[in-house]
Amino acid sequence: MTGRARILKLLGSIVSESKADTTEILFIGNESGLTRYANSQIHQNTAESDSKITFRVSVGKKIGTASTNTLEKGALSRCLETAIEIAGHARPNKYFMGIADKIRPKNIKTYFESAARYTPAARAAVVGRICRASSGMGLIASGAFSTSASEIAFVNSRGAALYQPLTSAAINIVISSDSSSGYAQAVSRQAEKIDFKSLTDIATQKCLLSLGPVTLEPGKYDVLLEPMAVANLLEWLAFIGFGAVPYHDKTSFLSGKYNKRVMAPSVTIYDDGLDRSGVAFPFDFEGMAKSKVYFIKKGLAGRPVYDLQTAAKNKTKSTGHGMALGAATGPVPLNVFMLPGKKPVAKILKEIKRGVLVTRFHYINGFLDTPRALMTGMTRDGTFLIENGKIISGVKNLRFTESIIRAFSNIRAVSKETELCDTWWSDIGCISAPALHIKEFTFSGRTES
Amino acid sequence: MKENLEEIIEYLKRKKVDYADARFVDSKTESITVKNGQLEGLSRNESKGIGIRVLYNGCWGFAAGSGLTISALKNTADKAVRIARASATTRKNPVRLASVDIHRAKYMSPCLEDPFAVSLDGKIDMLMNINRIFKKHPKIKTIEGGLDFFRTEKIFCSTEGAMIEQVIVESGGGYEATAVDGREVQKRSYPNSHRGDYACAGYEFIRQMNLLENAERVADEALALLKAPPCPSGKFDIIITGSQLALQVHESCGHPVELDRVLGTEISLAGGSFLSIDKMGKFRYGSPIVNIAADATIPGGLGSFGYDDEGVAASRTDIVRDGLFAGYLSSRETAKVVDRDPNGTMRADGWNRIPLIRMTNLNLEPGEWKYDDLLADSEDGIVIDTNKSWSIDDKRLNFQFGVEAAWRVKKGKLGTMYKNPIYTGITPEFWNSCDAICNKDHWKIWGLPSCGKGEPMQTAHVAHGAAPARFRKIEMGIGR
Numbered sequence: 014m015t016g017r018a019r020i021l022k023l024l025g026s027i028v029s030e031s032k033a034d035t036t037e038i039l040f041i042g043n044e045s046g047l048t049r050y051a052n053s054q055i056h057q058n059t060a061e062s063d064s065k066i067t068f069r070v071s072v073g074k075k076i077g078t079a080s081t082n083t084l085e086k087g088a089l090s091r092c093l094e095t096a097i098e099i100a101g102h103a104r105p106n107k108y109f110m111g112i113a114d115k116i117r118p119k120n121i122k123t124y125f126e127s128a129a130r131y132t133p134a135a136r137a138a139v140v141g142r143i144c145r146a147s148s149g150m151g152l153i154a155s156g157a158f159s160t161s162a163s164e165i166a167f168v169n170s171r172g173a174a175l176y177q178p179l180t181s182a183a184i185n186i187v188i189s190s191d192s193s194s195g196y197a198q199a200v201s202r203q204a205e206k207i208d209f210k211s212l213t214d215i216a217t218q219k220c221l222l223s224l225g226p227v228t229l230e231p232g233k234y235d236v237l238l239e240p241m242a243v244a245n246l247l248e249w250l251a252f253i254g255f256g257a258v259p260y261h262d263k264t265s266f267l268s269g270k271y272n273k274r275v276m277a278p279s280v281t282i283y284d285d286g287l288d289r290s291g292v293a294f295p296f297d298f299e300g301m302a303k304s305k306v307y308f309i310k311k312g313l314a315g316r317p318v319y320d321l322q323t324a325a326k327n328k329t330k331s332t333g334h335g336m337a338l339g340a341a342t343g344p345v346p347l348n349v350f351m352l353p354g355k356k357p358v359a360k361i362l363k364e365i366k367r368g369v370l371v372t373r374f375h376y377i378n379g380f381l382d383t384p385r386a387l388m389t390g391m392t393r394d395g396t397f398l399i400e401n402g403k404i405i406s407g408v409k410n411l412r413f414t415e416s417i418i419r420a421f422s423n424i425r426a427v428s429k430e431t432e433l434c435d436t437w438w439s440d441i442g443c444i445s446a447p448a449l450h451i452k453e454f455t456f457s458g459r460t461e462s
Numbered sequence: 463m464k465e466n467l468e469e470i471i472e473y474l475k476r477k478k479v480d481y482a483d484a485r486f487v488d489s490k491t492e493s494i495t496v497k498n499g500q501l502e503g504l505s506r507n508e509s510k511g512i513g514i515r516v517l518y519n520g521c522w523g524f525a526a527g528s529g530l531t532i533s534a535l536k537n538t539a540d541k542a543v544r545i546a547r548a549s550a551t552t553r554k555n556p557v558r559l560a561s562v563d564i565h566r567a568k569y570m571s572p573c574l575e576d577p578f579a580v581s582l583d584g585k586i587d588m589l590m591n592i593n594r595i596f597k598k599h600p601k602i603k604t605i606e607g608g609l610d611f612f613r614t615e616k617i618f619c620s621t622e623g624a625m626i627e628q629v630i631v632e633s634g635g636g637y638e639a640t641a642v643d644g645r646e647v648q649k650r651s652y653p654n655s656h657r658g659d660y661a662c663a664g665y666e667f668i669r670q671m672n673l674l675e676n677a678e679r680v681a682d683e684a685l686a687l688l689k690a691p692p693c694p695s696g697k698f699d700i701i702i703t704g705s706q707l708a709l710q711v712h713e714s715c716g717h718p719v720e721l722d723r724v725l726g727t728e729i730s731l732a733g734g735s736f737l738s739i740d741k742m743g744k745f746r747y748g749s750p751i752v753n754i755a756a757d758a759t760i761p762g763g764l765g766s767f768g769y770d771d772e773g774v775a776a777s778r779t780d781i782v783r784d785g786l787f788a789g790y791l792s793s794r795e796t797a798k799v800v801d802r803d804p805n806g807t808m809r810a811d812g813w814n815r816i817p818l819i820r821m822t823n824l825n826l827e828p829g830e831w832k833y834d835d836l837l838a839d840s841e842d843g844i845v846i847d848t849n850k851s852w853s854i855d856d857k858r859l860n861f862q863f864g865v866e867a868a869w870r871v872k873k874g875k876l877g878t879m880y881k882n883p884i885y886t887g888i889t890p891e892f893w894n895s896c897d898a899i900c901n902k903d904h905w906k907i908w909g910l911p912s913c914g915k916g917e918p919m920q921t922a923h924v925a926h927g928a929a930p931a932r933f934r935k936i937e938m939g940i941g942r
Contacts, residue, residue: 046545047919051727055549059524060541061814063511077503082528095506102582104501104590133523137548150666155730157917159923223777262604312505322502341495341503341608375733380851382882389862391855393733412853412886415573437919454857458886459734460860
């Protein structure tokens with residue numbers, strides 16, 4: 014870890030020497046370790062120490078971006094010069110309205126010393142227990158366990174000087190037999206708070222329950238989507254619909270529908286980077302404080318998230334969802350919450366006469382027809398047939414092809430329990446999802462696994 | 463840097479490791495994005511560092527750091543050894559490596575015109591000019607064009623004596639138009655979707671793509687799709703054009719022949735493979751006209767290189783021969799398990815990532831047909847073009863693809879254009895339904911710069927050669 018004082022002093026000195034009209038510097042430093050296991054033994058075990066320093070400068074309304082991973086004053090000065098040089102070749106960006114003011118971000122503890130000290134040996138010990146437990150039952154364990162200690166700093170020529178250290182841990186466990194598999198996962202800022210044994214038990218139970226799965230014909234079924242399956246769908250909804258770019262390009266299912274009913278009244282989906290029950294982080298990569306944004310409120314369409322540029326272009330304010338400087342993706346929500354309901358998931362299960370329980374989805378693609386949020390994907394690692402309120406057998410994996418707008422309009426129950434679900438950006442956010450009971454969910458195909 | 467690498471390898475030898483390699487990578491990229499007449503992205507990025515891979519007591523450890531001094535490298539090397547020791551606590555089967563030729567060599571990819579030396583103004587102007595063509599059409603709400611350039615210098619050094627220096631230059635780009643009319647949204651891209659086409663080449667590749675010359679046609683097709691009827695449902699004979707067929711090869715052949723997947727080491731994320739080891743040499747993957755080979759030696763292919771990231775020379779391998787499943791993509795570790803020679807497919811996404819088995823140029827070899835003859839031979843079918851969506855199960859059997867556009871072929875004539883075409887199938891059934899592949903005049907290598915695999919996610923640059931081909935009685939039109 015470079016530390017607050019050193020990094021802010023170094024970046025501040027570079028900003029002060031800049032000849033650009035505005036200068037922003039984003040620093041992301043990372044010490045991370047990842048232990049992957051398969052066939053009940055560790056097969057990849059890695060550590061990485063790196064930093065990325067990105068400069069975005071403006072000369073008039075011309076913008077240039079450059080980055081380096083060399084944290085030395087000389088290299089940083091050269092990178093700044095590169096950004097200024099290429100800004101000289103840029104065309105004026107009429108939507109550029111300046112950079113963030115100095116802010117005082119919300120005080121959120123995101124760094125835990127115990128988590129930062131998690132060693133490869135400690136990760137291997139956790140994985141060893143998972144592998145031994147599965148081997149003892151004649152099953153196979155696979156998965157990954159990662160821990161990291163990072164620091165993010167943002168400095169700009171309007172006096173912003175932000176620094177936030179953070180830790181994170183994420184684990185996924187797949188327990189498999191010849192004919193079945195089960196899955197469990199967890200994400201936390203504190204590795205020691207993860208209940209590894211409980212997760213192993215959940216994945217093992219799912220694997221054993223789905224031994225000898227039956228074949229189910231494609232068609233419309235009631236489904237009980239567990240939180241990870243719901244999070245898989247929310248991740249895609251966020252990508253194709255909750256950002257300002259698809260919203261204003263009119264490819265989002267929310268475009269032009271503000272305050273109109275688009276989903277069932279039981280659906281409320283929002284982004285809140287300051288909610289400590291998730292993986293909170295107080296500011297975005299443009300130095301803006303994060304704010305809470307409702308995408309769906311009691312089934313009615315809300316607004317998207319904005320960064321500085323999309324906000325200026327659409328005459329509104331940034332919501333604090335800027336991504337890495339220079340990224341062409343536009344703003345993306347990273348802390349998505351779906352509001353829980355009141356029924357326990359066990360009670361919801363009892364109310365389903367005939368249906369399919371889905372643990373998680375695999376390889377979803379949401380580009381089929383984005384205004385309808387038409388998506389396809391496969392079930393995976395624990396798909397079950399429900400009859401008369403009980404799980405009666407495993408089911409061979411099914412392909413769904415469904416409009417998620419339609420599916421979320423057909424929600425019959427939202428569970429009171431929620432789960433934090435890991436995403437690829439789990440250092441700075443994750444998805445909090447309940448389980449959902451949905452009527453007439455369309456499975457369009459099946460497979461042999 | 464070579465000296466530092468050699469010193470650190472000697473340091474590791476003194477630690478009595480079974481094997482170690484050190485890989486220095488210095489990468490530079492340039493990326494330009496113009497959207498709706500605005501320069502939305504203009505960046506240059508560089509990253510350099512060293513990844514050290516250690517095999518100790520039969521187990522792997524990998525550590526990577528951006529520190530390049532001898533002291534920093536020793537810290538990274540020590541960390542790799544510590545990690546390998548931790549791995550050994552769960553060891554069941556010790557890793558053994560297949561023996562390979564040891565190379566001390568240099569390689570440079572073909573590049574006629576250094577893309578980093580071409581003026582930024584010229585590149586930006588070209589994208590702006592493309593944008594202007596689309597701006598004439600009010601219903602085209604979004605036009606986004608991009609160019610990307612990569613220069614990667616690598617030095618690989620191992621305890622077995624390898625010392626390999628490589629410089630690889632890659633270029634690519636394209637554009638995508640989005641037409642909107644009420645709730646109807648349609649996209650059309652050129653030369654391929656997902657940011658275009660890429661090659662292991664210099665700026666000459668950009669000039670050859672004729673980006674500007676195709677813009678009017680792409681605009682017309684995007685607008686036509688707004689008025690087109692939906693693609694019909696049912697079973698149809700379909701002709702898949704080159705870029706979509708390239709992705710079909712990628713998903714339904716390339717990934718399932720990665721031997722690490724087959725042996726279960728990607729189960730928890732990407733999944734496994736239906737092509738189990740007992741099927742090698744026996745399983746009828748496709749019809750007898752289906753021949754697929756992986757070839758990292760093809761000049762210009764985005765999956766070409768001199769040596770992979772464990773020092774194995776680039777090679778050509780049969781994957782499917784006369785319809786029979788013939789072989790895997792393998793590493794030194796996995797090839798040893800199946801008692802084969804490794805075929806040089808281990809690549810890492812940068813210095814800070816461990817090498818994984820990755821596709822190279824995995825090509826459907828050309829057949830005998832002329833494209834016009836194939837159309838003329840089609841009594842009633844559908845031609846489908848350019849990928850829009852993709853999804854396949856964790857064993858790579860059940861797939862579904864959406865494409866940008868389709869056209870009905872009746873009595874050998876192209877007719878009605880359709881929107882929202884989707885087709886689905888089961889991999890071996892699909893490839894066994896292939897009854898015609900166009901010849902080498904219609905064959906082209908398509909570069910895909912964003913193949914994802916592994917944890918943390920690694921992105922590989924791969925390619926697939928393909929010519930239009932016909933498949934009989936394929937399920938179309940799901941999800942309407």
